[in-house]
Amino acid sequence: MSRSTPIKIILIxxxxxxxxxxxxxxxxxxxxxxxGAAPSAKEGLKIALAGKPDVxxxxxxxxxxxxxxxxxxxxxxxxxxxxxxxxMHDSREYISTSTMYGASGYLLKDVSTDEIVHAIxxxxxxxxxxxxxxxxxxxxxxxxxxxxxxxxxxxxxVLLLVAEGVSxxxxxxxxxxxxxxxxxxxxxxxxxxxxxxxxxxxxxxxxNGLIG
Numbered sequence: 001m002s003r004s005t006p007i008k009i010i011l012i013x014x015x016x017x018x019x020x021x022x023x024x025x026x027x028x029x030x031x032x033x034x035x036g037a038a039p040s041a042k043e044g045l046k047i048a049l050a051g052k053p054d055v056x057x058x059x060x061x062x063x064x065x066x067x068x069x070x071x072x073x074x075x076x077x078x079x080x081x082x083x084x085x086x087x088m089h090d091s092r093e094y095i096s097t098s099t100m101y102g103a104s105g106y107l108l109k110d111v112s113t114d115e116i117v118h119a120i121x122x123x124x125x126x127x128x129x130x131x132x133x134x135x136x137x138x139x140x141x142x143x144x145x146x147x148x149x150x151x152x153x154x155x156x157x158v159l160l161l162v163a164e165g166v167s168x169x170x171x172x173x174x175x176x177x178x179x180x181x182x183x184x185x186x187x188x189x190x191x192x193x194x195x196x197x198x199x200x201x202x203x204x205x206x207x208n209g210l211i212g
Contacts, residue, residue: 006033007124008051012044012067013037013059013086018109022057022086025113032120041070048074053081054124057116060087060094068094069154071101072181082123086116090133097152100188105129151192158185162198163205 009032013019019037026032035051038044040062048056056074060067071083084105085098095106104123107116111131119129151159154175161171168186172179195201 006031007055007120008033008035008053009055009057009120010035010044010048010051010053011037011057012039012041012062012070014039014062015059018059022116026117026120029117032117041065041067041073045070045073045077048078048081052078055082055084055120057084057086057120060085060089060098066153068097068101068152071098071103072154072177075102076178076181082126084119084123084129090136093150095130095134106134107131108133151189155185155189155192158182159189159201159205162186162189163202165202 009026011019011023011026011034013022016039019039023034023037026034035053036044036047038047041058042065044056044058058067058070062070065073067085067087071085074081074083082105083103084107085103086107086109087094088109090108098106105119105128107119107129108131110133111119115131119131122129157175158171161174166174168179168182171182175182189201190196193201193204195204
């Protein structure tokens with residue numbers, strides 16, 4: 001079923017050549033409207049809040065706030081906007097964590113323009129899309145132990161505060177996220193580390209040198 005209005009999209013990538021290259025190509029498609037492009041998640045969020053895009057195409061490795069941490073911010077403030085990650089990394093951890101946080105798809109940067117457009121269309125219509133390399137990474141054998149799974153930078157920040165005895169509400173205020181998001185982070189941290197109690201998290205943080 002075709003749309004009666006163009007798919008509104010915002011591009012976020014800290015590499016100018018990549019950003020302008022994708023933008024110039026997408027602007028040749030009549031059914032896609034590029035609302036703006038930004039070199040960081042924070043700048044991209046400002047454009048998104050003003051334009052209410054259907055899709056945000058976002059890189060993962062960026063300064064200040066990486067793409068994975070940015071997913072939760074976009075989902076909280078723009079719940080109806082779909083997030084499509086674009087990365088050179090085919091790491092299973094990156095892909096699965098992006099999906100867990102709310103991304104609707106994951107593309108590797110070596111895909112063709114036609115595939116990027118197809119992914120945008122699929123995600124904008126409510127579906128999900130993973131490029132071949134990303135899908136293969138997801139299908140690969142899981143790590144033997146969840147303890148080997150690294151925490152995201154945001155999860156590390158939450159763990160540090162929790163280990164210091166800070167309440168969920170205080171963590172939310174310090175990190176400028178909702179209490180519900182903090183609770184989700186705690187759940188994911190416990191699952192990844194195989195630890196079920198707050199005392200256990202504190203012990204882990206101390207033994208790993210995160211706190212004195």
